[in-house]
Amino acid sequence: MSFQIRGLPLANFARLFNLPDTELASRSAVRVTADRHPGFPCRVSLRDARAGETLLLINYEHLPVATPYRSRHAIFVLENAIEAQLEVDEIPEVLRQRLLSLRSFDDAGMMIDADVMQGHELALAIDRMFESPRARYLHVHNAKPGCFAARVERARA
Numbered sequence: 001m002s003f004q005i006r007g008l009p010l011a012n013f014a015r016l017f018n019l020p021d022t023e024l025a026s027r028s029a030v031r032v033t034a035d036r037h038p039g040f041p042c043r044v045s046l047r048d049a050r051a052g053e054t055l056l057l058i059n060y061e062h063l064p065v066a067t068p069y070r071s072r073h074a075i076f077v078l079e080n081a082i083e084a085q086l087e088v089d090e091i092p093e094v095l096r097q098r099l100l101s102l103r104s105f106d107d108a109g110m111m112i113d114a115d116v117m118q119g120h121e122l123a124l125a126i127d128r129m130f131e132s133p134r135a136r137y138l139h140v141h142n143a144k145p146g147c148f149a150a151r152v153e154r155a156r157a
Helices: 014-018 021-026 119-130
Strands: 003-006 029-033 054-063 071-078 099-105 111-118 137-142 148-154
Touching: 003 119, 014 054, 021 029, 054 148, 071 148, 099 119, 111 119, 119 137
Parallel strands: none
Antiparallel strands: 003 148, 029 054, 054 071, 099 111, 099 137, 137 148
16 A cells, blocks of 8 residues: 655744744744754654754644544754655655654544554554555654654555
8 A cells, every 4th residue: 555654844833933932932842953863853854853953842733633632742843944755655764763653543533553663664554554444644653752753644546
């Protein structure tokens, strides 16, 4: 089964980089500088920041559904990020090198399956979860720390 991994749209965050730190704080966000690589995975570019690059650490609602699974958590967004443009069935390096949690959701936003795997096993886990006709989309999370990493959809034919 073919799939498409999607990062978040830069438009959701671009205006935040011009805000002073006090205004960021009022929005539960902080400006940080990557001090190692890997360790600061950008959810827009789907790549790890290099040491010295500036990011925002933002509290982001990645699952805005009217179910008990509604969820938000901290994510990193690189300053001047370029939106990821992944090929069908492509797994970016930022996911391949981590321990991941994969969660499957139905049309109503209810979780119907979940698993944990090493990133190099992600494609097999995606295929397995999309075998269920109930699975509408998947969320990939970094298992440690467990924040939202990317959304996976069935590839359009």
